[in-house]
Amino acid sequence: MFIPGKYLLFLGDVRDRLDAKTASGLIDWAPDRCLGQWRLPACGIDLGLPDLDFAEARAQGAKTLVIGVTPFGGAIAEDWIAPIAAALHAGLNVASGMHTRLNNVPAIAEAAARSGASLFDVRVPSAPYAVASGGKRSGKRMLMVGTDCAVGKKYSALAIAREMNARGMKASFRATGQTGILITGSGIPIDAIVSDFVAGAAESLSPDNAPDHWDVIEGQGSLFHPAYAGVSLALLHGSQPDALILCHEAGRTHIDGYPDFPIPDLEECIETNLRLARRTNPDVRCAGISINGRALPADERDEYLRALHERFGIPCFDPVATGAAGLVDHLENGGSGDVMADRQIVGVTQRTN
Amino acid sequence: MFIPGKYLLFLGDVRDRLDAKTASGLIDWAPDRCLGQWRLPACGIDLGLPDLDFAEARAQGAKTLVIGVTPFGGAIAEDWIAPIAAALHAGLNVASGMHTRLNNVPAIAEAAARSGASLFDVRVPSAPYAVASGGKRSGKRMLMVGTDCAVGKKYSALAIAREMNARGMKASFRATGQTGILITGSGIPIDAIVSDFVAGAAESLSPDNAPDHWDVIEGQGSLFHPAYAGVSLALLHGSQPDALILCHEAGRTHIDGYPDFPIPDLEECIETNLRLARRTNPDVRCAGISINGRALPADERDEYLRALHERFGIPCFDPVATGAAGLVDHLENGGSGDVMADRQIVGVTQRTN
Numbered sequence: 001m002f003i004p005g006k007y008l009l010f011l012g013d014v015r016d017r018l019d020a021k022t023a024s025g026l027i028d029w030a031p032d033r034c035l036g037q038w039r040l041p042a043c044g045i046d047l048g049l050p051d052l053d054f055a056e057a058r059a060q061g062a063k064t065l066v067i068g069v070t071p072f073g074g075a076i077a078e079d080w081i082a083p084i085a086a087a088l089h090a091g092l093n094v095a096s097g098m099h100t101r102l103n104n105v106p107a108i109a110e111a112a113a114r115s116g117a118s119l120f121d122v123r124v125p126s127a128p129y130a131v132a133s134g135g136k137r138s139g140k141r142m143l144m145v146g147t148d149c150a151v152g153k154k155y156s157a158l159a160i161a162r163e164m165n166a167r168g169m170k171a172s173f174r175a176t177g178q179t180g181i182l183i184t185g186s187g188i189p190i191d192a193i194v195s196d197f198v199a200g201a202a203e204s205l206s207p208d209n210a211p212d213h214w215d216v217i218e219g220q221g222s223l224f225h226p227a228y229a230g231v232s233l234a235l236l237h238g239s240q241p242d243a244l245i246l247c248h249e250a251g252r253t254h255i256d257g258y259p260d261f262p263i264p265d266l267e268e269c270i271e272t273n274l275r276l277a278r279r280t281n282p283d284v285r286c287a288g289i290s291i292n293g294r295a296l297p298a299d300e301r302d303e304y305l306r307a308l309h310e311r312f313g314i315p316c317f318d319p320v321a322t323g324a325a326g327l328v329d330h331l332e333n334g335g336s337g338d339v340m341a342d343r344q345i346v347g348v349t350q351r352t353n
Numbered sequence: 354m355f356i357p358g359k360y361l362l363f364l365g366d367v368r369d370r371l372d373a374k375t376a377s378g379l380i381d382w383a384p385d386r387c388l389g390q391w392r393l394p395a396c397g398i399d400l401g402l403p404d405l406d407f408a409e410a411r412a413q414g415a416k417t418l419v420i421g422v423t424p425f426g427g428a429i430a431e432d433w434i435a436p437i438a439a440a441l442h443a444g445l446n447v448a449s450g451m452h453t454r455l456n457n458v459p460a461i462a463e464a465a466a467r468s469g470a471s472l473f474d475v476r477v478p479s480a481p482y483a484v485a486s487g488g489k490r491s492g493k494r495m496l497m498v499g500t501d502c503a504v505g506k507k508y509s510a511l512a513i514a515r516e517m518n519a520r521g522m523k524a525s526f527r528a529t530g531q532t533g534i535l536i537t538g539s540g541i542p543i544d545a546i547v548s549d550f551v552a553g554a555a556e557s558l559s560p561d562n563a564p565d566h567w568d569v570i571e572g573q574g575s576l577f578h579p580a581y582a583g584v585s586l587a588l589l590h591g592s593q594p595d596a597l598i599l600c601h602e603a604g605r606t607h608i609d610g611y612p613d614f615p616i617p618d619l620e621e622c623i624e625t626n627l628r629l630a631r632r633t634n635p636d637v638r639c640a641g642i643s644i645n646g647r648a649l650p651a652d653e654r655d656e657y658l659r660a661l662h663e664r665f666g667i668p669c670f671d672p673v674a675t676g677a678a679g680l681v682d683h684l685e686n687g688g689s690g691d692v693m694a695d696r697q698i699v700g701v702t703q704r705t706n
Contacts, residue, residue, distance in 0.1 A: 134579030134611050195551045195584045196544040223586075226487030226633050230587025231548045237579055258487050261632075275625075279614075280579050 003095050003120050003185050004063035005033040008052060008087075012080050014069045015044035022097055023047055023068025025179040029158050035062045038087075040079065054090035064120070066182060067096040074099035074123075076108075085111035095120035097178025097189075122181045123189045125201070132199035132238050134280060139209030142287065143241035144219035145273045147248040147263045148255050149228065152292035152319060153219040154180050156247050159319035161216040163328045170213040174205050176235065180218045190220050191231055198231060202238025215239075219247065223272055224264060225255055233276060240280045243287035245327070246270055250293045250304055266312075288315040288327045356448050356473050356538055357416035358386040361405060361440075365433050367422045368397035375450055376400055376421025378532040382511050388415045391440075393432065407443035417473070419535060420449040427452035427476075429461075438464035448473035450531025450542075475534045476542045478554070485552035485591050487633060492562030495640065496594035497572035498626045500601040500616045501608050502581065505645035505672060506572040507533050509600050512672035514569040516681045523566040527558050529588065533571045543573050544584055551584060555591025568592075572600065576625055577617060578608055586629060593633045596640035598680070599623055603646045603657055619665075641668040641680045 009023040017024070027034050027047055036052035039045075047068075052060065065087040071077070076084075076098050084094055084102075088111040096102050102119040103109045112119050142160065144153035157173055158180075164171035173180070175187025193201045206215035217239050221228030246269055255261040263269070270286045277284040289308055293301035301321060308316040315327040362376045370377070380387050380400055389405035392398075400421075405413065418440040424430070429437075429451050437447055437455075441464040449455050455472040456462045465472050495513065497506035510526055510533075517524035526533070528540025546554045559568035570592050574581030599622055608614040616622070623639045630637040642661055646654035654674060661669040668680040 132580035134614060191547075191549040193548055194544075195546055195548045195587065196581065198548045198583050199580050223629075224632060226590055227485035227552050228549065229590055229629075229632070230551050230583040230585075232583075233586045234548065234583025237582055261487060272628075276576075276582075279577060279582070 003066075003122075003182065004093060006035040006062050007033050007064050007066045007095075008035055008054070008057040008062045008092065009037045009047065009049065009068040010065050010080070010083070010087075011037055011039045011043050011045060011047065012067075012069050012071075012077065013040040013042040014071060015042075017045050019071050020045055020047065020069050022066070022070055022179045022182060025154065025183055026066065026068065028155075029183045035060055037068075038065070038083070040083070054087045054092060058091050062092060064093040064095050067094070067098060070097065070178070076100045076102075076105055081105060081107050084108050088112050088115045088117045091115060091117060093118040093120065095122060095182060097123045097182065099123060122178050123192050125189060125193055129193065129197040129201040129204055131197060132203050137203070137206070137208045137240065138211055139206070139213045139215065140211075140243070141206050141215045141217060141239055141241045142243040142245060143217045143236065143239045144245050144247050144290070145232065145236065145269075146219055146222040147224065147246070147266070147269050148222050148252060149225060150256060151247045151249040151252065152290060153247045155292075155319045156245055156290040156324070157216045157218045158183070160245070160324040160327060161214075163324040164214060164216070167328065167332070169328075169332075170210055172213070172215055174215050174217040176202075176205070176218045176220050187218075190235055191228075195230065195234070198234035199238035202235045203240075206239060217241070222255070223276070224261070224269065226258060226261055236273065236277050237280045241277060241284055242281060243285060243331075244270070244273055244277060245288045245290050246273070246286060247290045248292070249295070250291050250301065251295045266308075270312075286314060287331065288317065290324075291316060291318050293318040293321055356419075356475075356535065357446060359388040359415050360386050360417050360419045360448075361388055361407070361410040361415045361445065362390045362400065362402065362421040363418050363433070363437070363440075364390055364392045364396050364398060364400065365420075365422050365424075365430065366393040366395040367424065368395075370398050372424055373398055373400065373422050375419070375423055375532045375535060378507065378536055379419065379421065381508075382536045388413055390421075391418070391436070393436070407440045407445060411444050415445060417446040417448050420447070420451060423450065423531070429453045429455075429458055434458060434460050437461055441465050441468045441470045444468060444470060446471040446473065448475060448535060450476045450535065452476060475531050476545050478542060478546055482541075482546065482550040482554040482557055484550060485556050490556070490559070490561045490593065491564055492559070492566045492568060493564075493596075494559050494568045494570060494592055494594045495596040495598060496570045496589065496592045497598050497600050497643070498585070498589065498622075499572055499575040500577065500599070500619070500622050501575050501605060502578060503609060504600045504602040504605065505643060506600045508645075508672045509598055509643040509677070510569045510571045511536070513598070513677040513680060514567075516677040517567060517569070520681065520685070522681075522685075523563055525562075525566070525568055527568050527570040529555075529558065529571045529573050540571075543588055544581075548583065548587070551587035552591035555588045556593075559592060570594070575608070576629070577614070577622065579611060579614055589626065589630050590633045594630060594637055595634060596638060596684075597623070597626055597630060598641045598643050599626070599639060600643045601645070602648070603644050603654070604648045619661075623665075639667060640684065641670065643677075644669060644671050646671040646674055
């Protein structure tokens with residue numbers, strides 16, 4: 001699936017920035033592809049891009065209207081339909097990560113047919129996948145595994161791949177969810193695959209590659225999530241990771257929305273992931289811990305990362321605040337899990353001592 | 354989904370009895386619903402039912418032609434289409450567990466539309482399922498977990514539910530695959546559900562029930578299978594079992610078709626299943642071990658079961674050869690996992706000492 005850019009980001013009528021995580025992800029990770037935003041009068045957020053109407057966007061080089069919001073339930077709202085149809089009539093393609101397929105909304109299907117523009121449903125698998133073979137593939141793989149959903153797995157993988165690429169290392173970010181797919185223009189919507197084929201889809205996401213190439217794979221869900229653990233395990237098995245990065249949000253104590261499900265100790269999270277991952281790659285190790293520290297002031301976040309590093313002896317970083325340089329240093333230097341100099345391992349924003 | 358009986362079993366042109374496992378399952382577990390068999394000239398097997406043509410079957414009370422074979426790939430073969438259409442014209446419904454949907458074969462869809470008969474695709478989920486809630490449900494649940502696929506999980510669950518029902522206990526067999534669904538007329542084809550919803554589907558399969566009611570749930574796959582472990586984990590979490598039964602085929606050392614994947618020690622199989630199952634039911638225990646002993650002579654099988662019981666101290670039985678009476682005795686007597694008198698626990702066919 002190749003989605004033509006540049007993009008006009010559709011924000012609809014959402015009131016909360018958290019409901020615009022696809023648009024935010026695109027602005028953070030593919031800013032040069034984001035030309036403007038389009039909002040309904042009731043929209044309560046502003047992502048800081050120019051407000052463009054469809055004709056203006058088209059004139060400035062936009063090719064695709066991207067639905068940048070992910071309201072609960074994943075449905076296309078009634079009052080989005082007319083503007084989406086108008087965008088199609090103006091000659092824009094439309095890309096969506098909603099569960100509702102664009103083509104299943106008659107007014108949208110009709111407008112696309114008339115304008116000749118394309119509809120991209122990134123949450124709909126574009127190919128049938130084979131049952132997993134379990135066969136070993138060449139190249140190296142790193143998988144993000146979470147203590148919960150929405151703890152920063154995608155940002156971690158993007159930060160690591162970007163850091164690797166900036167150093168001239170061979171590395172590819174591999175998207176497993178709608179926002180990641182829109183950011184990179186390719187990937188597999190793992191959570192939309194029929195269960196028998198998820199591990200097989202994960203195998204096909206990171207095919208044979210050069211021995212020194214890293215696939216940096218976005219994770220999904222968590223082995224500790226009562227609804228999504230099966231998805232996480234299939235992705236873990238099919239990815240056959242050499243390295244795991246445990247992703248966690250500082251301060252989160254329970255699975256979001258599941259108050260009866262505490263998040264286990266990070267030791268147990270790592271141990272359970274490694275134990276199960278060894279089934280398809282006996283040499284897997286935990287290479288680092290990625291912390292979403294947005295809830296902490298900078299000094300507390302640094303202290304949190306330092307304490308975590310002392311406890312585990314592996315690189316600990318915040319993909320947004322500190323970046324993944326410490327982790328990639330460690331990998332370039334052999335990365336066996338030995339405790340190295342603090343500066344190299346702990347991704348600390350600022351150090352005064 | 355209610356599939357009207359009695360059934361005429363379609364055996365097509367298969368050459369190997371193992372490819373007729375749906376028909377065999379129906380004959381073993383729902384013999385009073387199986388009226389006859391229908392075979393193409395090239396068919397190489399005979400399941401011992403009368404060969405009936407469609408009009409004869411109809412006249413004797415058959416309501417549905419059931420595709421009783423499951424060839425690799427799950428597709429409807431070219432030369433099945435004409436006879437299936439003829440069955441519809443003769444007034445029979447058609448039920449299928451193939452991946453190919455009956456309605457997607459034009460000649461079949463057309464014949465059904467003309468005859469007014471119904472098409473049942475038991476491998477197609479009949480309802481959308483919610484994301485799992487993780488909420489505790491009333492009643493008791495027992496889940497079959499396998500060391501591999503095709504080790505006897507369905508037969509184990511059917512044997513246990515039948516034994517419970519014969520004693521007047523409240524118990525329901527819960528089907529999770531096509532053959533189980535055809536045997537009972539209800540269930541959920543777990544392996545055909547989109548991955549995000551598998552645990553939720555498993556929750557809905559065994560809803561709130563009387564405190565002394567047992568849901569006896571057919572398992573799918575194995576936590577140790579490189580392709581299907583995710584399905585197994587989602588089913589384990591969503592079922593919230595109070596009791597697990599580990600199902601294993603005597604003599605099987607590797608995952609079938611995956612020679613690089615040895616089956617772990619049974620201790621490890623039990624421990625891994627319990628460890629992950631505790632996430633949604635901290636009180637889960639392993640209540641027994643079910644052995645498919647078809648490869649063993651009767652005396653070796655008995656010895657195998659006895660040795661296994663000495664090793665684990667829980668009921669060990671063969672659902673076909675010994676039945677599940679020993680397990681159900683144990684449950685009725687408290688079933689804490691204590692080692693009880695041999696006779697009660699080990700389901701031995703014949704004892705001479």
